[in-house]
Amino acid sequence: MLYPQTNxxxxxxxxxxxxxxxxxxxGRGLDEGWPEGLGETYPIAVPASWNDQFADERDYLxxxxxxxxxxxxxxxxxxxxxxxxxxxxxxxxxxxxxxFIGQHEGGHLPFEFEITSCVQREGNLLIVRVEGHxxxxxxxxxxxxxxxxxxxxxxxYPPTSFDFFPYCGIQRPVLLYAVPHxxxxxxxxxxxxxxxxxxxxxxxxQATRRVTLRxxxxxxxxxxxxGEIMLSVPQPALWSPETxxxxxxxxxxxxxxxxxxxYTLPVGIRTIEVAGDALLLNGHPIVLKGFGRHEDFPIFGxxxxxxxxxxxxxxxxxxxxxxFRTTHYPYSEQMLDLADRLGFLVIDExxxxxxxxxxxxxxxxxxxxxxxxxxxxxRDKNHPSVIMWSLANEPHSHRPAAKAFFRDLYDLAKSLDPxxxxxxxxxxxxxxxxxxxxxxVCLNRYFGWYLQQGRLDExxxxxxxELDALHQKYPRPxxxxxxxxxxxxxxxxxxxxxxxxxxxxxxxxxxxxxLNRKPFIVGQHVWNLCDFKTGQAVxxxxxxxxxxxxxxxxxxxxxxxxxxxxxxxx
Ligand code: GCB
Numbered sequence: 001m002l003y004p005q006t007n008x009x010x011x012x013x014x015x016x017x018x019x020x021x022x023x024x025x026x027g028r029g030l031d032e033g034w035p036e037g038l039g040e041t042y043p044i045a046v047p048a049s050w051n052d053q054f055a056d057e058r059d060y061l062x063x064x065x066x067x068x069x070x071x072x073x074x075x076x077x078x079x080x081x082x083x084x085x086x087x088x089x090x091x092x093x094x095x096x097x098x099x100f101i102g103q104h105e106g107g108h109l110p111f112e113f114e115i116t117s118c119v120q121r122e123g124n125l126l127i128v129r130v131e132g133h134x135x136x137x138x139x140x141x142x143x144x145x146x147x148x149x150x151x152x153x154x155x156x157y158p159p160t161s162f163d164f165f166p167y168c169g170i171q172r173p174v175l176l177y178a179v180p181h182x183x184x185x186x187x188x189x190x191x192x193x194x195x196x197x198x199x200x201x202x203x204x205x206q207a208t209r210r211v212t213l214r215x216x217x218x219x220x221x222x223x224x225x226x227g228e229i230m231l232s233v234p235q236p237a238l239w240s241p242e243t244x245x246x247x248x249x250x251x252x253x254x255x256x257x258x259x260x261x262x263y264t265l266p267v268g269i270r271t272i273e274v275a276g277d278a279l280l281l282n283g284h285p286i287v288l289k290g291f292g293r294h295e296d297f298p299i300f301g302x303x304x305x306x307x308x309x310x311x312x313x314x315x316x317x318x319x320x321x322x323x324f325r326t327t328h329y330p331y332s333e334q335m336l337d338l339a340d341r342l343g344f345l346v347i348d349e350x351x352x353x354x355x356x357x358x359x360x361x362x363x364x365x366x367x368x369x370x371x372x373x374x375x376x377x378x379r380d381k382n383h384p385s386v387i388m389w390s391l392a393n394e395p396h397s398h399r400p401a402a403k404a405f406f407r408d409l410y411d412l413a414k415s416l417d418p419x420x421x422x423x424x425x426x427x428x429x430x431x432x433x434x435x436x437x438x439x440x441v442c443l444n445r446y447f448g449w450y451l452q453q454g455r456l457d458e459x460x461x462x463x464x465x466e467l468d469a470l471h472q473k474y475p476r477p478x479x480x481x482x483x484x485x486x487x488x489x490x491x492x493x494x495x496x497x498x499x500x501x502x503x504x505x506x507x508x509x510x511x512x513x514x515l516n517r518k519p520f521i522v523g524q525h526v527w528n529l530c531d532f533k534t535g536q537a538v539x540x541x542x543x544x545x546x547x548x549x550x551x552x553x554x555x556x557x558x559x560x561x562x563x564x565x566x567x568x569x570x
Contacts, residue, residue, distance in 0.1 A: 001110065001378040002186060002263060003333055004084060004177035009261045013073055015126075015174040018043045020067040021050070023057065024129075029065055035095040035127050038067045046174065047086070049167035049301025059158055061168055062090075062131035070176065071122045079178035081119050083126070084112035086172025086304065086332065090132040097125055106139065106368060107171065107302075108329035108351050109375040132168035134159055137361030139368040140328070140353045142166065147358055147396070156537035161354030162328060162393075163545060164294055165533040167301040172332055182207070183261035187251055189382050190419055191269040193282045195236035199229040199251070207253040207260070213267065215247040223254075238282050239268030239384040241322040244343030246384075268340055268384025274421050274439050277520040279477045281345070281387070288345055288523030289567050290316060290323035291549075292482055295331060296532040298552065304332050311554055312529060313342050319549070319560060320569030325425070325481055325525055328353035328393045330376050339385035347423070347442075347481075348380050349390035357399040366405055373409055377416045389413050391424040394444060397432055406434040425481045429466060435474040443470065444482035444527070448507050454498050460510050471520050479523030483511045486546035487557050489531075501558035504549070508559050512566055526563065530554060 004012040020041035024034070044053060046066065051058045072081070085092060089107025093100070099118050104111035134142020141161045160166050182205030190198045201209045211229050212221045216237035222229050237245035246266040253261040270282055278285040293312065295302045309332070316324065322345055326335075329351040339346050350372040355365060373391065380386050391409045395402060406424060413422045421439035426432035435441050445466070448459025471478055487504035496502035508526055515521045531548035534540045544552065549559040563569070 001375075002184070004082075004175050005263065007262050007264070009180050009183070009259075010263070011073065011076070011079075011178045013070075013176040015068060015070060015176055016046055017068075019046045019170075020044075022065045023060060024063045024065055025060070027063060029063065029129060034065055034129075035100065036098045037125065038065050038127065041067065045303075046170045047172050048169065048299070048303030049089075049171055050169040051165070051167050052299050052301050061133050061158060061166060064130050064169070066128040066130065066170060068126050070124050070126065072119060072124070073178075076178045077121065080114060080116050080181055081176065081178050082112050083115050084110060084175045084177060085170065086110050086174070088128070088130055088170050089166075089168050089302070090138065091130065092170075093129040095127040106351060106372060106375075108331075109372060110172075110333070110379060111375075128170065130169055132166060134166060137364045139355065139365050139372070140351055141356065141361075141365065144354075144356060147356060156535040156540070158535050160535055161356070163534055164296070164328070165301070165535060165543070169301070169303075171295075171302045172304045180261050182253075182255075184251060184253060184263045186378075187263060187265065187382065189249070189265075189267055191267065191271070191384075193236075193238060193269070193271045195233035195269060197231040197233060197249075197267060197269065199231070201229065201251055203253055203261075205253065205255065205260075207255050210252045210254055212250045213247050214250075216245055218247065233269060236269045239270040239340075239343075240281060241343040241345060244268065244341060246340060265382060266340060267382075270384050272387040272420060274477055277471075277475065277477055277522075279421070279440065279522040286345070286522065288323035288347075288479060288525065290321035290325075290344070290525050291529040292325050292327035292525055292527045293529040294327065294532040296530070296552070301533075304334070306334065309335055309338060313338055313344070315550055315554060315556075315560075316344070316529065317342070318569050319563045320567030323347075323523065323525070324529070325349055325390065327528075330380065333379065336380060336383045336385060340383055344385055345387050346383070346385045347388045347390050347479075348376060348386045349393060349425070350376055352392035353394065355392055355395040355405075357395075357397065357401040357405065359401075362401060362405075366408065369405075369409055370412055373413050374416065377413065381417055386420070388421045388423055388440065389417070390442065391422065393425045394427045395424065397426070397428055397434065403433040403436075407437060410434070410437060423479075429470055430473055439476065440522070441470060441474050441476055441478040442481040443467075443478065445480060446483065446485075449485045449498070456507055456510060459507075460514060463511065464514050467514070467518060467521065471518070475520075477522040478518075478520055479525065480511070480515055480521065481523070481525045482527035483524075484508060484527040484547040484549075487559065488541070488546060489551045489555065489557055499546075504547075504557065505559040505562040508549070509562050509566060526559075
């Protein structure tokens with residue numbers, strides 16, 4: 001799926017701004033004809049979650065309705081016109097000029113509708129109904145009934161099956177874009193460390209495909225009438241965190257009258273593979289140092305907030321990190337563009353967090369997970385920064401159905417992208433049977449926090465032993481994808497005790513010392529880069545998870561300084 005762009009043949013128009021908004025707690029909108037106009041409304045900023053924009057309604061999860069009007073830019077009558085949503089959480093239903101044009105389930109991934117036949121030159125009325133209820137047969141699930149098999153159920157409020165606030169609304173940009181009637185549909189780029197760049201271009205219409213690749217002293221071109229196109233870059237400037245070299249690639253379609261469509265994208269030449277216990281980037285072992293994170297900021301909620309992205313990269317670089325996981329859903333496309341430019345290694349994760357495997361709703365959850373795997377890979381396959389797909393975070397895999405569920409998703413991911421390792425992130429450890437076929441073992445651990453509370457010696461000894469046991473059972477690279485402790489900024493204790501900055505810093509440093517001793521550990525991701533908003537629960541003071549090494553407004557705690565020493569950000 002290509003991100004819309006503007007050039008001689010294509011054009012993008014961003015509908016971000018203040019839209020009209022209306023809550024619909026009684027669910028009257030459909031009966032009262034709101035698809036044709038909302039009547040009385042209040043202004044709302046788009047994109048941004050709705051929850052923190054008003055004085056009340058923080059916990060209201062929908063339905064709610066959005067409305068905006070637009071005219072077509074000049075010259076678009078000759079084009080195909082699409083409407084594209086970057087992310088709407090959770091269920092979106094869309095009407096244009098009173099006509100229902102489609103719906104999409106699941107946040108954090110883009111969807112689009114062709115509107116060529118129903119868009120007017122002037123006075124278009126766009127209406128979006130959004131609904132974010134938590135339900136056991138949605139992914140991620142919510143309102144999950146207690147399960148006697150694994151003592152799991154939703155206990156917090158709102159009743160999520162995950163530990164972050166279920167922000168709702170239009171959270172990423174809504175774009176209107178125009179492309180030629182015949183043109184480039186999709187591009188897939190696969191690179192080799194020897195400098196081969198292999199391209200698949202999907203296009204409609206009779207055309208020659210011309211590809212040019214420029215940068216780092218190279219200026220190559222190739223043409224083809226279909227099928228794959230191969231380029232070979234002599235002495236390639238490979239992409240890596242230390243040298244995030246990108247080439248400019250341009251794909252053009254040429255017909256009888258000349259060029260009639262063009263698309264440009266940055267290309268990083270690199271390989272990623274698992275070999276024995278190692279994770280190899282361009283044939284060399286790498287160790288991921290970084291974080292789990294959240295798209296989370298006061299007032300914006302989970303809304304796209306460009307300065308926060310820049311700040312978070314600056315903080316990660318300051319600490320010496322080279323990597324992050326898109327916990328627990330795919331991040332904005334802009335975040336990945338920046339990862340390509342700035343040299344970060346990304347584990348890209350689907351929104352499948354907190355899955356459970358009771359019979360009821362299972363088929364539906366699997367269907368949704370398949371959809372997310374497809375949509376994520378279609379969106380992110382061309383980013384050199386993305387080095388691994390994560391199918392899920394902390395599934396409650398106690399029932400036998402879990403293994404077949406993940407086998408299905410693993411095979412799907414591999415069939416769509418045979419070039420990247422596929423994993424899932426587990427808290428079960430030895431009991432996670434999907435590790436039998438996954439390429440990399442990813443584990444979250446909080447010994448010395450949720451267990452062995454206040455007893456770091458005991459916790460660290462357990463961690464040490466478990467990592468070895470896990471590696472013996474599943475001999476492949478292992479990443480500790482989460483570890484950390486809550487710390488109230490400004491709370492200090494000597495000797496360290498839980499919730500003090502000292503305890504958090506010491507726990508993280510002691511974990512890292514253990515990880516550094518084990519050659520099969522190829523990654524250490526601290527939970528979390530920043531404090532973030534959660535639902536209400538006794539263990540979430542102020543409805544915040546305080547495991548950030550930075551506060552929610554991005555100020556360092558002691559642990560950030562300690563990490564900087566350990567990871568060489570100094
Ligand atoms: C986990 C989850 C993460 C939570 C974290 C915690 O294992 O993957 O979503 O926020 O623990 O702090 O409890």
